[in-house]
Amino acid sequence: GxxxxxxxxxxxxxxxxxxxxxxxYSNSASDYFIWYKQESGKGPQFIIDIRSNMDKxxxxxxxxxxxxxxxxxxxxIAATQPGDSAVYFCAENRSNQGAQKLVFGQGTRLTIxx
Amino acid sequence: DGxxxxxxxxxxxxxxxxxxxxxEQNLNHDAMYWYRQDPGQGxxxxxxxxxxxxxxxxxxAEGYSVSREKxxxxxxxxxxxxxxxxxxxxxxxxxxHSQLEKLLFGSGTQLSxx
Numbered sequence: 001g002x003x004x005x006x007x008x009x010x011x012x013x014x015x016x017x018x019x020x021x022x023x024x025y026s027n028s029a030s031d032y033f034i035w036y037k038q039e040s041g042k043g044p045q046f047i048i049d050i051r052s053n054m055d056k057x058x059x060x061x062x063x064x065x066x067x068x069x070x071x072x073x074x075x076x077i078a079a080t081q082p083g084d085s086a087v088y089f090c091a092e093n094r095s096n097q098g099a100q101k102l103v104f105g106q107g108t109r110l111t112i113x114x
Numbered sequence: 115d116g117x118x119x120x121x122x123x124x125x126x127x128x129x130x131x132x133x134x135x136x137x138e139q140n141l142n143h144d145a146m147y148w149y150r151q152d153p154g155q156g157x158x159x160x161x162x163x164x165x166x167x168x169x170x171x172x173x174x175a176e177g178y179s180v181s182r183e184k185x186x187x188x189x190x191x192x193x194x195x196x197x198x199x200x201x202x203x204x205x206x207x208x209x210x211h212s213q214l215e216k217l218l219f220g221s222g223t224q225l226s227x228x
Contacts, residue, residue: 091157
């Protein structure tokens with residue numbers, strides 16, 4: 001079926017370490033992907049996005065990798081800080097006969113240990 | 115400051131009662147959206163509006179209603195027909211529906227049943 005899913009629902013890393021959050025998608029026609037960060041009791045915030053014609057995109061301390069062959073997306077956060085603790089969502093943009101729709105994954109809770 | 119304002123932050127509904135969640139934006143965005151978030155699940159689209167006086171059902175519209183009489187306002191009514199209304203409700207907007215990669219979210223309303 002169509003879904004955007006995550007391999008792990010929770011992830012704990014030590015402060016200062018790098019973290020990798022993974023996401024699998026099933027719709028090969030999706031043309032771009034977005035990562036969001038959601039802190040407790042707040043709305044999701046945009047982190048970084050990537051279009052399907054790219055394999056990698058870098059931001060400040062974050063990198064998104066896209067592997068279209070295996071329909072896999074990952075978010076790498078370098079030198080994690082306590083403020084990185086949050087739930088991270090991936091989303092894919094699906095187009096169907098001109099209509100666009102964002103489909104969200106269930107989220108991964110990232111905990112940064114001091 | 116421009117942004118999306120959702121109110122109230124917390125809302126309680128009695129059996130058989132309709133409740134309305136407010137969403138206001140001063141970003142001059144044409145497109146507005148309502149999502150429902152349940153623990154451990156991705157965001158699901160309830161309704162969206164691409165322009166004033168127009169709106170479309172999302173994936174889980176049953177038991178909900180919306181209106182779009184003004185560009186800046188997109189209230190969501192949770193009717194008594196919605197048998198499982200307890201969830202975190204997120205409003206979002208973007209300049210145009212074709213620019214979902216620039217979707218901005220409000221801070222959410224937590225609805226609970228008494």
